[in-house]
Amino acid sequence: MAAATAAAALAAADPPPAMPQAAGAGGPTTRRDFYWLRSFLAGGIAGCCAKTTVAPLDRVKVLLQAHNHHYKHLGVFSALRAVPQKEGFLGLYKGNGAMMIRIFPYGAIQFMAFEHYKTLITTKLGISGHVHRLMAGSMAGKRSMTAVICTYPLDMVRVRLAFQVKGEHSYTGIIHAFKTIYAKEGGFFGFYRGLMPTILGMAPYAGVSFFTFGTLKSVGLSHAPTLLGRPSSDNPNVLVLKTHVNLLCGGVAGAIAQTISYPFDVTRRRMQLGTVLPEFEKCLTMRDTMKYVYGHHGIRKGLYRGLSLNYIRCIPSQAVAFTTYELMKQFFHLN
Numbered sequence: 001m002a003a004a005t006a007a008a009a010l011a012a013a014d015p016p017p018a019m020p021q022a023a024g025a026g027g028p029t030t031r032r033d034f035y036w037l038r039s040f041l042a043g044g045i046a047g048c049c050a051k052t053t054v055a056p057l058d059r060v061k062v063l064l065q066a067h068n069h070h071y072k073h074l075g076v077f078s079a080l081r082a083v084p085q086k087e088g089f090l091g092l093y094k095g096n097g098a099m100m101i102r103i104f105p106y107g108a109i110q111f112m113a114f115e116h117y118k119t120l121i122t123t124k125l126g127i128s129g130h131v132h133r134l135m136a137g138s139m140a141g142k143r144s145m146t147a148v149i150c151t152y153p154l155d156m157v158r159v160r161l162a163f164q165v166k167g168e169h170s171y172t173g174i175i176h177a178f179k180t181i182y183a184k185e186g187g188f189f190g191f192y193r194g195l196m197p198t199i200l201g202m203a204p205y206a207g208v209s210f211f212t213f214g215t216l217k218s219v220g221l222s223h224a225p226t227l228l229g230r231p232s233s234d235n236p237n238v239l240v241l242k243t244h245v246n247l248l249c250g251g252v253a254g255a256i257a258q259t260i261s262y263p264f265d266v267t268r269r270r271m272q273l274g275t276v277l278p279e280f281e282k283c284l285t286m287r288d289t290m291k292y293v294y295g296h297h298g299i300r301k302g303l304y305r306g307l308s309l310n311y312i313r314c315i316p317s318q319a320v321a322f323t324t325y326e327l328m329k330q331f332f333h334l335n
Contacts, residue, residue, distance in 0.1 A: 035334070040108040042328035047107025048100050050321035055099070056080065056092035057313040062162045064306040065269045066277060067297075070165050076309045087166040095162035098174050102154035109147040145199055152198070153191035156181070159272045170276070185274060194271030196286045201264030205257045213253035217241055220249070235335040246322035254314040262310065263303040266293060 051058070060079045063071045070086070071079045083091050157177045164170055171177035181190050220228040221239055228245045232238040241249065258265075267289045274280055283289040293302040329335055 038332035038334055042108075042325060042332050042334060044104040044108035045328055046321050046325035047103045049324045050317045051099055051103050052096060053320045054313040054317045055096040056083075057309055058096075058099070059083065059092055059094055059162045061306045061309050061313075062095075062159055062269060064309065065266050066163060066273050067305075068163060068165065076306075076312065091166060094164070095158035095160075098154045098158035098161065102151040102158065106147045106151055145202065148198060148202065149195070152195055153178070156191050156193065156272050159269060160276065163273055163276060190274075193274050194268040194286075197264040197267040197271070197289075200286075201261040201268070205261040208260055209253045209257035212256050213249050216249040216252065220245065232330065232335040234330040234333050238335045240326065240335070243319075243323055243326070246326070247319045250319075250322050251314045254317070255311055258310045258314070259307070262307050263290065266303055266305065 057080075060071075060076065060083065063079060063083075064074075064076070071082060074082055080092075087094075157171075157174055160177050160181070161171060161174070171180060178191075182188070184190075185193075220241065225239055228241060229239040230242055232240045267286055270277065270283050270289050270293065271286070277283070279292060282292045290303070296302065297305065
């Protein structure tokens with residue numbers, strides 16, 4: 001979710017202007033032809049690149065969140081060292097294939113939805129400034145629920161694959177995991193454990209992330225355009241943030257948003273793991289899961305376990321997401 005939100009937030013301050021018209025053989029055309037398709041590709045590619053970069057951190061986060069018995073006594077850095085020693089280097093990338101299939105449409109749809117709502121709120125409702133970013137971001141998070149619902153089984157499978165340890169494999173791959181979950185955990189509905197905390201956490205996460213990044217970008221370009229900004233390579237009239245400034249703003253936005261929504265993420269992961277965990281019957285609903293985690297592990301080691309890892313992964317994730325998306329924006333002439 002962070003990488004996709006990061007990609008979408010890049011345009012939080014300024015809507016893409018219409019490009020000059022050029023006459024063609026079939027009549028007038030514009031550089032905005034297939035604009036949404038190009039936006040879809042840009043957001044999807046940026047999300048995939050960012051998620052692949054931080055895949056090792058995502059794997060360790062899943063192991064820590066659900067207290068995997070092989071690694072529950074370890075911290076973030078010791079777990080990052082222990083996984084390759086026990087499972088080989090590729091052990092850090094377990095479940096990343098399913099993540100790539102899932103994150104491309106999710107990131108693309110979230111970006112497109114944010115742009116659509118931002119323009120709609122500004123033109124139809126006449127609301128601008130910081131408020132329209134918060135509204136558009138929250139609405140984009142809700143709009144992305146369609147993408148989440150459609151791709152949620154892939155997230156379920158990815159988490160199951162990421163949680164299992166070498167020598168104790170319940171699933172041999174993506175297809176086998178799908179077949180096993182369907183056969184043993186209630187058929188189609190077995191793929192949607194943990195959907196409720198996912199949906200409840202989306203709107204505040206997207207809203208806060210878009211709002212924070214958009215506000216930082218707007219304030220920065222307004223007060224220090226020469227220091228913080230540069231002209232876009234495909235449209236010199238558009239001012240964009242420099243790469244290292246994008247990184248800083250994105251990291252701050254991601255960290256704040258993740259802090260607010262993190263307990264929902266922990267709850268989702270535990271529910272997704274289902275029968276893999278010994279306390280399965282005590283975590284059948286979102287309320288029961290939160291109550292169990294809080295009662296047995298407290299806030300810091302329970303509802304917020306692994307949060308420090310989320311802060312660490314913000315930096316490389318946002319760096320890759322912003323850099324890739326900026327390149328894609330210019331490659332697809334989105335400015």
